[in-house]
Each structure stands twice: as structure tokens, then as C-alpha cells.
Amino acid sequence: MDRQQAALEALRQQTIELPSWAFGNSGTRFKVFGTPGTPRDPFEKVSDAAQVHRYTGIAPRVSLHIPWDLVDDYGKLAAHAADHGLTIGMVNANLFQDDDYKLGSLTHPDERVRAKAVAHHAECVDVMRATGSKELKLWLPDGTNYPGQDDLRERQERLADSLQQVYALLDEDMRLVLEYKFFEPAFYATDVPDWGTSLLHCLALGERAKVVLDTGHHAPGTNIEFVVVQLLRAGRLGAFDFNSRFYADDDLMAGAADPFQLFRIMYEIVRSDALAPAPAWDPAGPGVNFMLDQCHNVEEKVGGQIRSVTNVQQATAKALLVDREALRAAQRAGDVLGAHDVLMDAYHTDVRPLLAQLRESLGLTGQDPVAAFRTSGYAERVAAERVGGRQAGWGA
Numbered sequence: 263m264d265r266q267q268a269a270l271e272a273l274r275q276q277t278i279e280l281p282s283w284a285f286g287n288s289g290t291r292f293k294v295f296g297t298p299g300t301p302r303d304p305f306e307k308v309s310d311a312a313q314v315h316r317y318t319g320i321a322p323r324v325s326l327h328i329p330w331d332l333v334d335d336y337g338k339l340a341a342h343a344a345d346h347g348l349t350i351g352m353v354n355a356n357l358f359q360d361d362d363y364k365l366g367s368l369t370h371p372d373e374r375v376r377a378k379a380v381a382h383h384a385e386c387v388d389v390m391r392a393t394g395s396k397e398l399k400l401w402l403p404d405g406t407n408y409p410g411q412d413d414l415r416e417r418q419e420r421l422a423d424s425l426q427q428v429y430a431l432l433d434e435d436m437r438l439v440l441e442y443k444f445f446e447p448a449f450y451a452t453d454v455p456d457w458g459t460s461l462l463h464c465l466a467l468g469e470r471a472k473v474v475l476d477t478g479h480h481a482p483g484t485n486i487e488f489v490v491v492q493l494l495r496a497g498r499l500g501a502f503d504f505n506s507r508f509y510a511d512d513d514l515m516a517g518a519a520d521p522f523q524l525f526r527i528m529y530e531i532v533r534s535d536a537l538a539p540a541p542a543w544d545p546a547g548p549g550v551n552f553m554l555d556q557c558h559n560v561e562e563k564v565g566g567q568i569r570s571v572t573n574v575q576q577a578t579a580k581a582l583l584v585d586r587e588a589l590r591a592a593q594r595a596g597d598v599l600g601a602h603d604v605l606m607d608a609y610h611t612d613v614r615p616l617l618a619q620l621r622e623s624l625g626l627t628g629q630d631p632v633a634a635f636r637t638s639g640y641a642e643r644v645a646a647e648r649v650g651g652r653q654a655g656w657g658a
């Protein structure tokens with residue numbers, strides 16, 4: 263099989279998970295702009311997510327955020343997803359919007375608050391059981407703003423203890439994924455600031471605990487593909503939260519800020535044979551969930567998700583086209599420039615024709631999924647239909 267053919271085969275297997283919150287309104291602390299047609303409940307968010315899958319063919323799962331996606335009947339929500347050709351992916355716990363969490367959640371100095379945060383995860387596990395989700399995702403806002411505010415070491419001990427309680431809530435076929443972020447909302451010391459801290463806690467928990475790498479959660483200049491390599495070596499890269507950053511945790515469309523970085527990340531994934539599709543996951547195995555974690559504050563939301571999916575797909579296609587034999591030969595020969603050129607040659611390839619071929623083989627219409635969605639009339643239809651009620655958004 264030639265490289266193009268092999269790339270097509272691999273691309274056919276690739277899946278990308280969508281965040282329900284990308285379809286609701288979001289913004290900065292200055293302003294949240296409303297948009298006609300924005301979903302008013304989790305059912306409408308799932309319907310919008312289905313549009314992304316419809317035009318890309320590779321986005322069959324949607325993540326929930328609890329309690330943003332609170333519904334009376336989760337079986338009904340999962341059935342609604344299935345009717346639209348989707349399944350429910352990760353369930354995200356929310357530890358950052360309750361007054362009790364002012365000084366932390368799983369690390370809080372008061373045992374009562376820690377117990378409350380653990381109990382919230384029990385609620386999330388119930389949602390997982392009702393929806394068929396197999397992954398519980400934790401991101402902690404916990405940290406301190408001032409030296410001396412709390413005991414750094416004790417906070418780690420409390421965290422380890424709380425995480426153990428959360429891990430114990432999971433069924434055997436479920437896994438826990440722990441995200442890190444170097445600052446914000448805490449500014450002095452974040453309790454899970456980096457991949458090393460997340461990895462240490464995951465190793466202490468057990469085989470079904472993995473690290474989440476959000477591409478926006480690093481200091482400027484961080485070599486993210488190196489982090490990817492280390493986590494893959496340890497068998498602990500659980501998931502990506504793809505997005506773009508220019509300054510901090512900007513949550514912009516994946517591949518918009520730095521498509522070359524995305525390519526370098528996807529090259530390490532491909533090089534480690536880690537592109538395996540989600541349904542084959544063994545909770546303790548090395549499977550990676552490729553997920554988007556984004557907000558569309560000013561651009562259209564469904565289109566923004568579609569573009570992000572195709573950007574990840576393009577980076578993957580380029581990574582798959584790297585002539586790995588030539589690269590290895592040049593590396594072994596110490597040919598620095600030659601090796602670099604092999605990598606760059608793949609990066610500079612126009613993969614749009616290859617992806618058009620892929621879409622055609624998947625039975626999708628239209629060369630450009632964003633253009634196909636735009637001409638479908640869906641946005642206009644939901645803008646006319648979704649009147650009344652309250653537009654979904656952060657905290658909704």
C-alpha cells in the first residue's frame with residue numbers, strides 16, 4: 263500500500279469528540295454575545311453537534327458538562343444522540359461554579375467541601391451509567407493566589423485522598439482523566455498545574471487514570487509534542503482538549519493559531535501508532551480520546567466546530583504522509599537538514615485533495631464541510647425555530 267492509501271485508511275478510522283458547550287453561548291468576562299439559533303437546552307446542543315458529524319463524518323461523540331447539561335432523563339438524551347448518529351462521550355465534572363469552592367474543591371481545607379466535591383462526581387458517574395459514557399473528566403480550578411495562603415504540600419495530600427475516593431466510584435469499564443492547567447483562576451500556585459503533577463496522581467490511582475492534555479494550558483513556548491511523547495511512553499495520555507491559544511487559555515479554533523504545532527503533535531501520535539479509534543478502548547489501555555475544548559465567542563458555532571475538526575484532520579493527514587523511512591535514514595545518518603526537510607516536506611503538502619477523496623468515500627457531499635453546512639439552510643432554520651426560552655451558555 264502506498265503512503266497516500268495508508269493515510270486514507272488511517273484517516274477513515276479517526277474520530278474527534280465535540281464539547282456540548284461549544285454550541286452554547288460563551289464569551290469573556292466583559293461580554294457574552296447572543297446568537298440567533300443558539301441551543302436552549304442539551305437536546306438542541308446535541309442536534310447541532312450532529313451537524314458537525316454530518317458534514318465531517320468523523321465527529322460521532324459529544325461530551326457533556328454537568329450541571330450545564332442537566333436534564334431530567336439522561337436515557338432520553340442518549341437516545342436523542344443515537345437518533346442523530348452520535349454517542350455520549352466524556353462526562354465533565356464542574357468544580358468551579360459553586361460558592362463553596364472559593365478556596366478549592368477536592369483540595370479545600372474544609373473536609374465538608376471536599377466531600378461535597380467528591381459527591382458531585384458520584385452524580386457524574388450516574389450520568390455516565392445512564393448515557394453509556396466511559397470517561398469521567400476532571401479539571402480543577404483549585405489553587406492559591408498568595409504565598410502562605412494554604413499549605414502547598416497538604417493540598418497535594420488532600421487532592422490525592424479526594425481523587426482516590428472519586429476513582430473508587432467508577433465501574434470497572436470506566437476511566438478517569440485528569441486535566442492540568444498552569445494558571446487561572448488561581449494565580450500563585452495551581453494544584454494540578456502541569457502534566458507531571460497530573461501523571462503522578464494518575465500513577466498513584468491506578469491503570470484507569472490518565473492525563474488530559476489541553477493544548478491551551480501551557481506557558482508560551484512549551485514544546486507540547488515533547489509532553490505528548492512522554493505521556494505516550496508512559497501509556498497515560500488519556501485525551502486531548504484541542505484548541506488554539508495566542509496569549510493564555512484562549513479556547514480558539516484548533517489549528518487557527520499554530521497549524522504547524524498541531525502537525526508536530528499529530529506526527530508524534532502517528533509515529534507512536536496512537537490514532538486508534540475510541541470504541542476499541544480498553545479503559546486501562548493506551549487509547550487517546552481526541553477532543554475539542556473550545557468556545558466560539560464571535561464566529562458561528564457549528565461552522566467553528568466543523569473548521570476545527572477539519573484542521574485536526576488536515577494536520578493528521580500531513581503527519582501520516584511523513585516519509586518515516588527517509589526520516590529515520592536521515593536521522594541515523596546524522597543528516598540534520600535532510601531530516602528536517604523530510605518532515606517539512608510532509609507539512610507543506612496540500613492534503614485537501616486527499617481529504618476530498620476521503621469524504622467522497624465516506625459518502626459526504628461537498629468538498630468543504632463548512633461550505634456544505636453553510637448552504638444547507640440549517641442555521642437559518644434553527645434561528646427561525648429556536649425562539650423563546652433561554653439560550654444555553656456558561657453556567658446555564
Ligand code: RM4
Nearest residue numbers: 354401441476503511555
Ligand atoms: C478549563 C478546562 C476544562 C473545561 C473548563 C470549562 O479551562 O479547559 O477542560 O471544562 O475550562
Ligand code: MN
Nearest residue numbers: 441476503555
Ligand atoms: Mn480543557
